[in-house]
Amino acid sequence: MTIHSLYVYDRHCICIYYQDWHRTKRPKPAVEGGILPAVSQAVSATPPPNPDGIAATSSAYSSPRNTLSSSTGIVVAFNPSASQSPAASNQRVGTAPGTSSTGLPFDEEAKLVYGVVISLRNMIKKLSGRDEQFVNYRTSAYKLHLFETSSGYKFVMLSDPKTDSLRFVLRQIYVGPFLEYVVRNPLVKMDSREQGIDNEYFRASVDRLIRGLSVFAS
Template identity: 25%
Template sequence: MTIHSFFIFDRHCNCIYNREYGHTPQSIPSTSSSSSDTIPGQINKNNDSNSSKLLFGILYSLKTISNKLVDESSINQLKSFNLGQFKIHFYESLSNFKFILITNVEVEELSSVLFQLYSEYFIKYVVENGLSPVEFSETGEYSKINNGRFIEETDKYLQSLSIF
């Protein structure tokens, strides 16, 4: 069981954070810090790639379809779905930030983990950070989350999970 990727999209459909985890010794070292216990992988390298745009499109389409299948009186939420050999876990905050984890198929639903990432780490290190932008732009310096503390703490939290 493995976590492969972690994505955050803002309310304007922009990928503002992308973390890919390398679970093999040949992986590219992390750029988040210079310590020897960093998790291998890439940070914010594929924010503008077609794969992140396709992922957002799939989630948007599935969420729209699932909402149209039920009557208006019931609450219907897309939490996870399988796609080939991967399972995609999804959480959307009230402010329309979308948190996505991509794992192996065997992993149980991770909505509580995604809520924890939002409520404990995103709120604390991004939203409440006075130096962080209120709105993320499509390009430029404020187009993605580069907060080292946020990256470090989310990596520690995800690494502490038994599925990592």
């Protein structure tokens, strides 16, 4: 048994966070403009080359947390470059041995995952009543787990089909790292539609939580 990937969608149906662990086929980078900045270094759109003919680095977008007060010399907030983060370096395309592409851009994959979740949730509500909740479904290749907050955020995880329900894990991510490093962080814009969850502490905390699970396998 193993865990494949995690998606977080906001109340506007936009993917604001992605992380994967045991994926043998990773999606292609999103098309330009198809994904918010800071969602994931592994699937970010390839930036256009600058006038010198050199592609911009993965940290080319401006983070609201990269703030330096030049007048006082005091660092107000600092977001380390993704290239300096071990967790982020493992997320880069082509760094994982044996990893191939699904042939599908990430922005299309994220839309498909969200579409499946919404379609099944609506079908369950219509067939079973409003009190019934959609929490997971299973195919021969994977199992999808869903946790939805009262504010409209959706945490979606894909795992091995034999894995038991991981809804409690998604809830742990929400009440733990998400509330601590995203919701309660005044430097993170929660409803801007401008970029994903730009917080390496959140990514590292999620990674530790997932790797510490008994169902996590190498």
